[in-house]
Amino acid sequence: MICIFIHPIQNIVKNLFTKTFRLLLPALLLTVTASAQKLPKIQTASVLAPANVKVDGKTTEWNNKFAAFNRTTEVYYTLANSATKLYLVVQSNESRIIRKVISNGVTLTIKADPKQQKDGLAVTFPAYPKMQRPPYYNLRTPYVEVRDTNKNNASADSVVNAYNGDLPSRFKMIGVIGEPAAADSTLSIFNTEGYKAAGNFSHKSGVFAFTFELAIPLSAIKFAADKPGYFKYTLQVNGPPGDVQTDGNNRMFYIAPDGGRVDIGYAGPNSLGFANPTYFSGEYTLAR
Numbered sequence: 001m002i003c004i005f006i007h008p009i010q011n012i013v014k015n016l017f018t019k020t021f022r023l024l025l026p027a028l029l030l031t032v033t034a035s036a037q038k039l040p041k042i043q044t045a046s047v048l049a050p051a052n053v054k055v056d057g058k059t060t061e062w063n064n065k066f067a068a069f070n071r072t073t074e075v076y077y078t079l080a081n082s083a084t085k086l087y088l089v090v091q092s093n094e095s096r097i098i099r100k101v102i103s104n105g106v107t108l109t110i111k112a113d114p115k116q117q118k119d120g121l122a123v124t125f126p127a128y129p130k131m132q133r134p135p136y137y138n139l140r141t142p143y144v145e146v147r148d149t150n151k152n153n154a155s156a157d158s159v160v161n162a163y164n165g166d167l168p169s170r171f172k173m174i175g176v177i178g179e180p181a182a183a184d185s186t187l188s189i190f191n192t193e194g195y196k197a198a199g200n201f202s203h204k205s206g207v208f209a210f211t212f213e214l215a216i217p218l219s220a221i222k223f224a225a226d227k228p229g230y231f232k233y234t235l236q237v238n239g240p241p242g243d244v245q246t247d248g249n250n251r252m253f254y255i256a257p258d259g260g261r262v263d264i265g266y267a268g269p270n271s272l273g274f275a276n277p278t279y280f281s282g283e284y285t286l287a288r
Contacts, residue, residue: 039076042280043067046287047080049087055213057167057200062089073237073278075101081286085194086110086216088235093209095139096270097237101210102126102199103134103274104238105175108214112222112231119222124175124238125197125214127186130257135170137163137201139208149205156203163201171199179220193217218286229286236279240264244275 050061059065066076066089076091088108092098105127111120128134138159172189174197176182181193189197194217202209224230242254244264252264252271265271 039066039069041068041070041072042282043077043079043284046285047078048287049080049082049085053080053082053087055087055196055198055215057198057211057213058202059089059091059211066091070235070280072280073097073235075106075235075237077235079233079282079284081218084218086218086221086286088214088216089211090214090235091209091211093204093207095208096273098137098139098208098210100237100274101212102137104240104277106212107175107234107236107238108216109234109236110216110221110231111233112224121178121216121220121222122176123195123214123216125212126171126199127173127175129173129186133256133258133260133262135166152206153203156206156208160201160203160208167199167201171197174214194219227285229288230283232281232283234279234281236277239275239277 045067047067052061054061062078065078067078067080069076074092074094074097078087078089080087080089090101090106092101105124107122107124109120109122113119126134174187174189174191174195175185176187176195177185179187179193179195181187181191187193187195194215196215197212199210199212202211221231240254240262241257242262244252244254246252246267250267252267252275253261254264254275256262264274
């Protein structure tokens with residue numbers, strides 16, 4: 001028989017760490033929540049895109065700031081424009097929302113006149129060919145295993161670099177409805193019509209974030225006739241591409257376009273959130 005003796009001091013330290021973490025967790029969450037509460041739910045102002053804007057999924061030229069945080073979709077976002085492009089920047093630092101965004105995509109629908117159902121543009125990113133499964137990225141924080149901040153940051157750096165190196169091979173398509181050049185409702189990332197999109201992972205103190213940027217040529221957008229440069233929009237974090245079902249073990253799943261089963265997880269708030277689209281609507285007037 002092998003006996004393992006744990007010194008009482010170790011138990012004391014472990015309990016102290018656990019209690020301290022539990023006490024600090026609400027404060028950490030409160031800090032994040034307070035930061036989000038400072039932003040409006042829906043963007044209220046026009047934003048002129050930075051002169052050095054680059055569609056790469058990084059927020060450096062945006063000063064790492066956003067115009068709004070929408071609690072329905074749980075994403076930060078900014079709509080901005082230059083003289084020729086409309087830009088959308090979306091970010092989430094919640095792993096369950098990141099998974100939903102990467103798997104199902106985000107759709108920006110623009111309508112100069114919502115009454116005209118055919119007069120609009122809907123752009124989705126990321127979009128996937130029918131036979132391609134969305135990628136899965138493990139976003140579990142390294143703090144679960146290691147309590148050394150430097151090691152955690154180094155670990156997160158390695159993970160982020162690996163994921164960002166993989167993204168270009170996954171994100172090859174932009175979904176576009178209302179663009180004559182997109183005969184099958186998709187465009188290549190390398191299209192010549194002026195649409196651009198890119199995603200990028202980052203982290204702060206081991207907490208992962210995912211950001212994507214989208215550029216749409218203003219020439220593709222129909223504006224209200226009586227309000228030059230004005231349109232209404234809907235931003236939707238999509239649900240899965242197939243009907244969601246529940247099996248005998250209470251696990252939710254859907255059948256992907258390639259015919260295979262994709263498990264979502266046991267029925268619960270997170271799985272239901274993944275399975276259902278969330279959206280909000282707003283208005284935007286081009287910055288001059």
